[in-house]
Amino acid sequence: MKIDARRTLLALAATFAAAQPHAQDNNGIAKLIDLRGNVLVSQATGLAAGKDSERLMDGMRVITTSNSGAVVQFDNGCRVELKENQRFEVQRDKPCEALLAQVESMVRPTVVAAAGPAPALLTPGTAVQAGLVGLSVWRWRQNENTVSPN
């Protein structure tokens, strides 16, 4: 009887111990802090407004808009700061440097090509339609990213 009780206790303890990581999963691996402006977090039904101290789970996305920002504070101590119009996917088992590098700016002016001829004239009937084709372009995140915002 005593042996049975001990076995039961051991089984319960083992079950409890095994359940710990799972409980941690459900509780997330990071939290959203220092919210400023409009910050969105992906949920099961799509994006919703993020809340201060909201727990973030693996795979969740945090998106900031203009005049907004937030910090994703991982439980392991890694701190990822998001400025306006940035996007970040919460991921477990990644070194902090990799997480920091994962912050994606949605608005990034870049110059991509070399200079060309002068712009077209204002005079009608002259070279208005010509000019500046193939010049450097101030682009907005030129790379073709196929990742959905959701």
Next chain:
Amino acid sequence: MNAALRSGIVIACLIVLWRAVEVNVVLYDDAGRPAAPAARAGGSDLPEREVLMQLVRENPANAAAYAMLARDFEAAGDTAAATRAFRSARRVAPVDHDVLAAMADHLLRHGEVAPALDVLAVLVESYSDVRDRAFAVMARTLASGQYAAQWNAILARSPPWLGAFIESACRGGLEATALAPIYLQRVAAGQASSAEGACIVERLRESGRWDQAYQLWLNTLPRERLADVGFVFNGSFEYAPLPGGFDWIVDRRTMREAGHTADFARAQGVAGQRALRVVYSPDKRQAGVPVAQFLALAPGRYQVTGMAREEGMKDGHGAQWTLRCVVEGKPQDPFAQSVRFTGSGDWEAFSFDATVAPGCTGQLLQLEPAVTGSASAFLAGTLWFDNLAARQYH
């Protein structure tokens, strides 16, 4: 005596009038703008230039004379003197339409783009009639990326024409990625209009940049609408759809034109105050889609859910919700669809599964006639929908 005096007066008047006509012919072209002196073959224009110089000496505030002088210098190949003359003209008439236009033209022709941009900025600020042409040139300077200092100065001033410029440049085909940062800056300053945003979002979507389009669109939403964006936006149909972006696109044509109407009507027995109502005419073949929404779902499995109610849907096939990938702006074949809504019934929940494949970065959710092998359909009756949503399976 009187007759002689009268004749003298008439002759004197005619002489003065003729002189006035002569001067005007020399100074102005047919459109009333200051005319450039005709270049003389192979020689200098000294006499005419002397006349212009004299006009300027007599009246240093004669902007038209300065402008003509500038053109004279330019025709003679003296660009530096022409530029100086234009500067003088602008000094005495800082917002004169013709001076500004001629000066911008001159500067652009001689590759002085940065100062030309400054002149154009003043021109479009003062005169709306030149905006179409000036905006086209200005858009090219923006696209070139070489005049960041001038554009930053313009953006810092945030002139009232900037919104019109963004719209014009967007409609004119300027790369949306060049306009997006400016637009977002205006959003941050609370100055952007929904029309500007709608155009840029549409352009980005058309060019396959769905994530950027979605991000930009998020920036256009009022704060209260960001509380619950969802995969399907405004699925409760409580708010009038916002133009462009990822809200509902409701066919605004009349019953007579489209064979259907769609609106967000007050309804009983549903969550909230309103629901989507689509009425199909029994007398008209339907053309087009009454309501649709672009989505930006990440690849994965989803369940689309909603509430539906049918009222006298007589056609045997009915209507159904479909999901299609959008590639290069064109909806593809459906990859998921709901049940068909026919007959009559009370509010009932419906759902259907959808798997978004990798590469399908943008989708279209739309209500369409459930017909096969035909571009049009005959539907009659009314359909109600509410609480449309999508949930991702994990």
